[in-house]
Amino acid sequence: MTAHISAEPGDIAESVLLPGDPLRAKWIAETFLTDAECYSQVRNMFGFTGTYKGKRVSVQGTGMGQPSASIYTHELLDVYGVKTVVRVGSAGAIHDDIELRDVVAGIGASTNSSMNRIRFNGVVDYAPVADFGLLRQAVDAAAARGIDLHVGQLYSSDTFYTDAPEVEAKLADYGILAIEMEAAAIYTLAAKFKARALALCTISDHILKGTELPAADRQESFSEMVEIALDAVTALAASGGPGPVGPGLSAARGHPAGAAARTASSPAPR
Numbered sequence: 001m002t003a004h005i006s007a008e009p010g011d012i013a014e015s016v017l018l019p020g021d022p023l024r025a026k027w028i029a030e031t032f033l034t035d036a037e038c039y040s041q042v043r044n045m046f047g048f049t050g051t052y053k054g055k056r057v058s059v060q061g062t063g064m065g066q067p068s069a070s071i072y073t074h075e076l077l078d079v080y081g082v083k084t085v086v087r088v089g090s091a092g093a094i095h096d097d098i099e100l101r102d103v104v105a106g107i108g109a110s111t112n113s114s115m116n117r118i119r120f121n122g123v124v125d126y127a128p129v130a131d132f133g134l135l136r137q138a139v140d141a142a143a144a145r146g147i148d149l150h151v152g153q154l155y156s157s158d159t160f161y162t163d164a165p166e167v168e169a170k171l172a173d174y175g176i177l178a179i180e181m182e183a184a185a186i187y188t189l190a191a192k193f194k195a196r197a198l199a200l201c202t203i204s205d206h207i208l209k210g211t212e213l214p215a216a217d218r219q220e221s222f223s224e225m226v227e228i229a230l231d232a233v234t235a236l237a238a239s240g241g242p243g244p245v246g247p248g249l250s251a252a253r254g255h256p257a258g259a260a261a262r263t264a265s266s267p268a269p270r
């Protein structure tokens with residue numbers, strides 16, 4: 001039991017879906033998981049564990065914004081032994097080729113949050129990125145279902161209502177696909193705890209086109225995204241994961257000898 005999750009050790013699966021909305025967590029558990037049981041209702045931030053295609057999976061609400069999402073992600077990774085997290089969120093599109101209800105996978109997440117500036121003593125602009133192996137499973141899962149998954153950068157903003165639309169316009173010019181509020185923190189914490197993370201978002205608002213879905217749809221209609229997430233985590237588990245290091249990660253992280261050689265004889269390129 002932690003300050004914010006009332007589960008006992010073992011109640012939570014190694015793979016966890018993370019919607020911001022706790023009622024989306026309930027809908028996912030009731031709609032997609034078999035024998036789902038609620039393990040926590042602290043602050044009404046529901047968490048459930050059940051099975052999907054025979055594999056244990058949990059789903060935990062995170063609330064809105066990086067401080068709230070960081071609390072749940074930290075406790076899951078640090079205390080409950082969670083190895084894989086997939087955010088299943090909503091987002092606002094800032095790209096002309098993306099439509100309402102499309103699904104975006106965040107290969108990375110830029111942010112205006114101060115959380116990583118605080119974490120790295122104000123001297124590093126850390127680049128939070130998705131786990132490559134998990135992203136690859138999501139891309140394959142979407143293709144197998146005939147879903148057009150957009151892969152690109154998200155922007156994790158500390159504001160939902162911005163006073164600086166020109167910043168969002170510039171981010172669009174620099175290739176950001178959509179705006180949400182949690183992915184950067186989740187990616188950073190997964191790196192810290194040697195876990196895998198991916199953020200999938202369904203487009204609920206189109207910021208350029210001025211269109212939006214009703215609130216009820218954000219809570220209970222994002223089936224394609226949830227199915228991609230569940231297929232990805234179960235495929236990863238079946239392929240030998242979840243593990244701390246994804247395929248394609250650097251020699252320095254995957255092979256200690258490589259890291260030592262680089263340190264001893266040739267400084268890392270800057």
Ligand SMILES: O=P(O)(O)O[C@H]1O[C@H](CO)[C@@H](O)[C@H]1O
Pocket residue numbers: 019020021063064065088089090091160179180181182218
């Ligand atoms: O629908 P969720 O997952 O909460 O995600 C998005 O919706 C909330 C804002 O309405 C923020 O949390 C944002 O990231």
Ligand SMILES: O=c1cc[nH]c(=O)[nH]1
Pocket residue numbers: 090091092093160179180181204205207
């Ligand atoms: O525009 C949007 C839609 C969902 N979530 C956000 O953070 N922004």
